[in-house]
Amino acid sequence: MKTYLPVLIMTVIALLIILDFFVADAPSVQWIKSSGLVLRSWGIVIAAFAMGLGAVNLLRRHTVAVSRREPEAFYSVLLLGSMLVVMVLGIASGTDNPTYSFLFNNILSPASATMYASIAFYIVTAAYRSFSAKSLESWVLLITAVIVMLGKAPIGSVISDIFPKAADWIQAIPNTAGMRAIVMGAALGVVSSAVKMFLGLDRTYLGLHD
Amino acid sequence: MERLQSIPKAWIYVILVVVLAGPLLKPIGIPIPISEEVSKSFQAIDSLAPGSVVVFGFDYSPGNAAEMEPQALAILEHLAEKQVKVIGISFQVQGPEMATKAFANTSWAEKEYGVDYVNLGYRAGGQAAVAAFATDIPGTFSTDYSGKPSSSFPIMQGIKTAGDIDMIITIAPGQPGPEDYVRQVYGTYKTRIIAGVPAVAITQVAPYVQAGQIEGILGGLPGAAECEILVQKRGQAVAAMDAQSLAHLLIIVLIAFRNIPNFFGAKEARAQSMSDRTHHAGRGGRS
Structure with a gap:
């Protein structure tokens, strides 16, 4: 039962x-x-x-x-403090409270934007370290990446009209074909998973692994 | 030659800062071509009649606002010019604050809240919430962001399902995003959809664009810059495009530095092996 x-x-x-x-x-x-x-x-x-x-x-x-x-309890204090301040402010005086907006616009927004912006440094160093072409496949990947990078930035069309056209072609044909296959495969996977759940064959969501 | 393959991280960081800061402080003015996708999005919004109702999904957060907010601002300026009505919604928890900020920083600040536009806030549930929104907008968003009943606003009169909406525009870097609107809204109501996505997510939504389910997309900061040019209100995105172009060039130069020794190394190795083989063959011939 x-x-x-x-x-x-x-x-x-x-x-x-x-x-x-x-x-x-x-x-x-x-x-x-x-x-x-x-x-x-x-x-x-x-x-x-x-x-x-x-x-x-x-x-x-x-x-x-x-x-x-x-050892890192200081960060927990920081988290609990900021969580309680925002929760009390939001519940007691509503989300249109100027202090609530001030905290959002002057602490959360710049902190999140800084985190996001720092990714740029990692991307550049990661690209430099990992894009080492030693086989035909890696050369194909490298050349494709360079074409797309140039084609998707305004500088590409300044160098040659070929770059944006080639980047659009890569995106519209091979890339979309691959993506379509993934989307359709995932959809079929979802359907089969649902059928298994309806039939009671998959009961892992109940914590049962038989 | 090996030195090119081991440039210290700190040097790369300094070079990147200089490359990014230079054009931001003193723009070069590299011409920005308009892509077909952005042009289609612009034309779709341009085709809206005054008084049309548009649902605007602020499905981004401060973390990705650098890429997504310029898109939202440029499209909002276009919508204000077209004199349509905008219902702001969000399926991303920090979205309502982003909506408040976007409305305050565009021409919408001069329009009347509740009549011309409204911010209905956030609803949890991801794709399930998108499905609920499609079938019952006033039921799903029963209050606005400040807690006032949504039915009390003139803009909400006559709005029941997604079928009563002329267009949905979603600015979404992740889930729920354009794909969820296609599955839950377009499938049933055929409501027109425009999507703003990060540059890396263009591939993800491309199949839906090719199928005509999404009418147009804006991809990353270049998409926002192109939109700003078409709307004739140049802002943050246009200003940042020179920096982005130079950053892309820097990455290509660094990748080239990394691979030039590989290229020449492989050539040398090939030449060496050829000469070894000739040498062996020669010795074999003599013996």
Whole structure:
């Protein structure tokens, strides 16, 4: 019962959602439409709760780190402090509070942008160290990368019109063909995985590995 | 020759700073050609009639704002010029703040909130939330970002499903992104979609563009720069393009430095092996 009931609930809910996508908007199947609508709104509520659960877990983990005076407890104090300040501000005075916006625009935004910008340095050094062509395949990869890099920056068309045209061709033909194969393969994988779950063959989401 | 293969990291960092800072401080003015994808996006937005309703997905965060925000600002300026109505939504937790900032820094700041535009905030759930949005917009976004009921805004009158929307524009560096809108919205309602994605994600959405499910895409900072030129409001993206061009050139030069010794090394090795073989053959002939 402990195994069959969750599988049954999952199958009924999943079939309702799938049917909702395919059936027409007719009065005779209105119950499917309205069930789909309700189930999707439940999905949002569950996702919101999952976020709350994540926040509680984070609080718990770092409170323990501080109470045990772990070596990097300073960062846990920083995290807990900033988390509590933002949470209290947001809940007590709303997200349109000027202090809330000030913290977002003057601490979170520049800090995140700095992290993102620092990737540029890693990309350049990684490209320098890893792009060492020693076989035919690596030469093909290297030449393709150079064409795309030149073709996708304005300097490419200044050097020659060939670069943007070649970059567009690489993107539109071989690249998209490969991507399409991946997308279709993944879609078929999702369908087969769903069928296995409906039939109760895959029960790993219940914590069962048989 | 081996020295070219072992340039210290610190040197590369310094060279990169100089290469990036130079053109930012003193622009060179490298001409920016307009790509077909951006031109299609511009024409699609240009075809909107005044009063059309556009849903704008602010699905990016401060971390990737350097690449995504210029796209959002350029498109918002175009939408303001077209006098359409914009419903801002987000499936990325920091998106609503990005929306507030974007509306405040464009011509939308002079327009009336709730009548011309609205910021409906964030909804959790990823693709499931996109599906819920498609079938029930006022139910999914029952309040705006500040907590006021969305049904109280004139802009929301008559809006029920994605079928009541003239166009969806999403600026998304990851998931949920354009693919989710295609699966959950385009499949059922055939609502027109324009997407702004980072340069590295162009390949990911290209199959949907070729299939006509996404009408146009803006790719990374070059896409934003092209859009700024078409809208005739040059901003951050155009200013950064010279730096990007030179950074690309620097990477190519460094890759060349790394591979020149390989190239000549291989040639020398080939020549050496040829001469060894001739030498052996010669000795064999004599004996």
